[in-house]
Amino acid sequence: MKVNTNSNVYIIIYSVVMVVIVAVLLSLAALGLKPYQDENILNEKKIQIVKALGYDAATTQYKDVVAEAVILNAEGAAVENDEQKVFDALKDVKGSREAGSFPIFKAKDGSVVVPLYGAGLWGPIWGYIALNSDMNTVKGIVLDHSGETPGLGAEITTAKHQAMYVGKTIFEGEEFVGITLKKGGADKDNLHEVDAISGGTKTSDGVSNMIKDCLVSYKPYFAAAKATVVAEPKAEEAIEAEATEQKSNDKNIENNGK
Amino acid sequence: MASKSLKNLTAPLSGNNPVIVQILGICSALAVTVQLKPAIVMGLSVMVVTAFANLVMSMLRKGVPSRIRIIVQLVVIATLVILVDQVLKAFVYDVSKQLSVYVGLIITNCIVMGRVEAFALQNKPWDSFLDGIGNGAGYGLILVIVAFFRELLGSGSLFGYPVFEKIGLYELGYSNCGLMLFPPMALILVGCIIWIHRTINTNLQEK
Numbered sequence: 001m002k003v004n005t006n007s008n009v010y011i012i013i014y015s016v017v018m019v020v021i022v023a024v025l026l027s028l029a030a031l032g033l034k035p036y037q038d039e040n041i042l043n044e045k046k047i048q049i050v051k052a053l054g055y056d057a058a059t060t061q062y063k064d065v066v067a068e069a070v071i072l073n074a075e076g077a078a079v080e081n082d083e084q085k086v087f088d089a090l091k092d093v094k095g096s097r098e099a100g101s102f103p104i105f106k107a108k109d110g111s112v113v114v115p116l117y118g119a120g121l122w123g124p125i126w127g128y129i130a131l132n133s134d135m136n137t138v139k140g141i142v143l144d145h146s147g148e149t150p151g152l153g154a155e156i157t158t159a160k161h162q163a164m165y166v167g168k169t170i171f172e173g174e175e176f177v178g179i180t181l182k183k184g185g186a187d188k189d190n191l192h193e194v195d196a197i198s199g200g201t202k203t204s205d206g207v208s209n210m211i212k213d214c215l216v217s218y219k220p221y222f223a224a225a226k227a228t229v230v231a232e233p234k235a236e237e238a239i240e241a242e243a244t245e246q247k248s249n250d251k252n253i254e255n256n257g258k
Numbered sequence: 259m260a261s262k263s264l265k266n267l268t269a270p271l272s273g274n275n276p277v278i279v280q281i282l283g284i285c286s287a288l289a290v291t292v293q294l295k296p297a298i299v300m301g302l303s304v305m306v307v308t309a310f311a312n313l314v315m316s317m318l319r320k321g322v323p324s325r326i327r328i329i330v331q332l333v334v335i336a337t338l339v340i341l342v343d344q345v346l347k348a349f350v351y352d353v354s355k356q357l358s359v360y361v362g363l364i365i366t367n368c369i370v371m372g373r374v375e376a377f378a379l380q381n382k383p384w385d386s387f388l389d390g391i392g393n394g395a396g397y398g399l400i401l402v403i404v405a406f407f408r409e410l411l412g413s414g415s416l417f418g419y420p421v422f423e424k425i426g427l428y429e430l431g432y433s434n435c436g437l438m439l440f441p442p443m444a445l446i447l448v449g450c451i452i453w454i455h456r457t458i459n460t461n462l463q464e465k
Contacts, residue, residue, distance in 0.1 A: 005322070005324070006324065006325055010323060011323045011325060011326055014321070014322075014326070014330075015326065018330065018333060019333070022337045025337065026337060026340055026341070029341050029344050029345075030344060033344045033348040037351075040347065040348070041351075043351075044351065151440075
């Protein structure tokens, strides 16, 4: 029997059969490969957390440096410490934040890692910021993006840019200020500013906002954690506070002079 | 292997190379050649897609309704590309991240559809399969050559291994050529390859 391959009936049947075969094939592949892909994504998150803490991800394992992964509620109390659930919450940082649950990673040396998620110029930006046990000084940061402009906004992923955050502080006295990416270059003495990226102002603003928006929710936790460790490093902190006060006084004088 | 079949495999490597003779697939060739590793993975991915797209379309060629043949070709190619993308994400996640959208864009690579339309619909499956392998390899070959120079001169490394640092070139005052990392330099390199290639193969020179 000779089939007319150009008849409408043949074309419709041909298309339907083709689409069904393709759909089955792709679903099987997607289902079969999902566990491997999820594992890769999980590994990448762990590597970024290790990097944020300032370790070399090639030689240091996540489980060697992180003591505990927990989800905090809005009051800063731990409500969940199942690692799997914490990483599930990371899949949608913004959604969890709106739902009032805040994932955090506690490292063995007392520092903590907070996941960041915000908006860049073209798409989402995200990362991890590690704070020392004083819950104030930045230990390290890792930033990533999905579609910022290469050479401009995408520079936030470079080690050179991320190194500038180390040693900066997110609190001015008791007040939360975050870290701002300053267009035109940061004031060297200002502990809450780093240089913005030339040509990447929108992305830089996005990073500033992301750091503020994400960290501000953790304030209750930071306050509680500081209270427990404050006994020892108090002397040091007092000196530091004095120094910053001195600085701001100097600045005021300068400003008045102008 | 008959010599005619073999010719299907070898012709696209030089005399009928898809990138430097037919000037197809330039866009992705510029985008993924900053380093060798993604270039090789991209070359292999394209090879798999061209080979199997040719094979499948050649097997289907008698039954495909000619009125919807382009749609059928697209479905077959898109399916293969999605499969390749999924496999890359599962097993070479870091490279897959570097290649980002360019794996998906294999669907629109003119080489794939060009070979299916021009070759697979008129030839037997085995010949078509070899033609697909040859064209994918011809594309991959150019990618690897371009990526070799871009990674070596732009980052001073090969496969991420810091060659220039190890032989102490930086101490002599050499510094990396940042321009190599930008797409325009890939275009210039492809131009240089075409120049050299046509100097050797004088029959390709336009009168």
